[in-house]
Amino acid sequence: MQASRRRFVTGSLSSLALAAAGVRPAAAADYPGRPITFICPWPAGGTADQSMRTICQVAARVLRQPIAVDNRAGAAGMVGAKAIASAKPDGYTIGQIPISVTRFSQLGTLAADPRKDFTYLARTSGQTFGIAVLPSSPFKTLKDMVAHAKAQPGRVTYAHAGIGGATHVGMEEFALAAGIQLNAIAYKGGAAALQDTLGGQVDMLADSSSWAPHVESGKLRLLATWGEQRTPRFKDTPTLKELGFNVVVDAPNGIGAPRGLPPDVEKKLRDAFHFAVNSDEFKAVAERIDAPLMYLDGPDYQKYVKATYDKETLLIQRLKLKELLTKG
Structure with a gap:
């Protein structure tokens, strides 16, 4: 009995020590253990919403947990993007990150830096404008x-x-x-x-x-x-x-999470959305809404975001976008 008690106390102290040191326990291997919230920064019914709902349905089957789509529209997608950046980085709040975050962060309408405030999981498809x-x-x-x-x-x-x-x-x-x-x-x-x-x-x-x-x-x-x-x-x-x-x-869509996502959780999500993008269901919706597939894995998509950020800097200056935004 005493030996069991000693093992329990030792285990508890070890867990506390690991937590204090900033080391995550291996419990993340059980992820996901409950439903996931997916923030869509556009109103329900639009083309982006349709494609994201389909991709979430497929990814949910891979992850064996429901993925609930939460529409948070406003500020040309930046209300939802900010909600993703501000969420707890535990893998239970993810969402669509419009590539326009590279522009709005520089225009001052998104209080986040897309180069470092998100964990990128996938680039999915483009759009036909x-x-x-x-x-x-x-x-x-x-x-x-x-x-x-x-x-x-x-x-x-x-x-x-x-x-x-x-x-x-x-x-x-x-x-x-x-x-x-x-x-x-x-x-x-x-x-x-x-x-x-x-x-x-x-x-x-x-x-x-x-x-x-x-x-x-x-x-x-x-x-x-x-x-x-x-x-x-x-x-x-x-x-x-x-x-x-x-x-x-073409403004490709991306999927991401807050920065600081545990690496094993990130890997599970990247794998799930890779599978979902290549599924027949998603391809059918993408074809129906004229959204060409433009898949990139998370790390490659992050490089794309950084390159786009630099291009947007020049575009903002050329089109005088800050002045346009001020005029409304």
């Missing part, structure tokens, strides 16, 4: 719109998913290349921007492929896409590059 108008629009082609915008600077309106986000910055980069001035109308996500475009409240929509089913049904007309090449689903629609504007935007 485009410019769409109603069938009744006088803009039959992008050339028509550019000519009209040159004749009436600042009069042509477009809806986008948030100031400083990929759709906003992509359109402003295009406007700079085209030598035109547009009137940007910001929304809290692409779903709201789409609805006002369909309702005729704005002249154009700049978004990822939320417009796709409406283009196919004839409710919208697609003027251009923003990829390096034409998207197979809309092969008759030219890219901005084809039309003479050297602008390419």
Whole structure:
């Protein structure tokens, strides 16, 4: 009895000593022992939300624990990104980290440094962005719109998913290349921007492929896409590059966690999302929403984030994004 008691006390003291020394006990080998929360920084129903829900369903089967999607929209994805950075690094709060964190951290709207405040788990897929108008629009082609915008600077309106986000910055980069001035109308996500475009409240929509089913049904007309090449689903629609504007935007999605994640927990999550990205279920959703697969493992994705951060520094200066953000 006394020997057992001595072993218990010794074990307890050893655990305390390890904890005091900052050494994690081997209990992390049991991870995950309860459901995981996945923060999606966009409203429910959008293309990003659809893809993240599917990838979480597959990863949950690998991890043998539910993954609950928590939509925390706002500030062009930065509300959710900040929540991820601020969470406890135990593997039970993870989420989608938009690549625009590299821009917003420099613009001062994200109180986190994407180069060191996240543990990156995977890059998953890109997005197909485009410019769409109603069938009744006088803009039959992008050339028509550019000519009209040159004749009436600042009069042509477009809806986008948030100031400083990929759709906003992509359109402003295009406007700079085209030598035109547009009137940007910001929304809290692409779903709201789409609805006002369909309702005729704005002249154009700049978004990822939320417009796709409406283009196919004839409710919208697609003027251009923003990829390096034409998207197979809309092969008759030219890219901005084809039309003479050297602008390419694909804004790949990433998955991450707070910095300080235990290495064995990080490895389990990286493996689970690697499997999920390559699953038939995720590939089917990615194809349906025109999201090209762009998988990178966590460490490689972190290198990509650092490289993108440096590119964004130059873009912010060239487009005068800080001034645009101040004007709202």
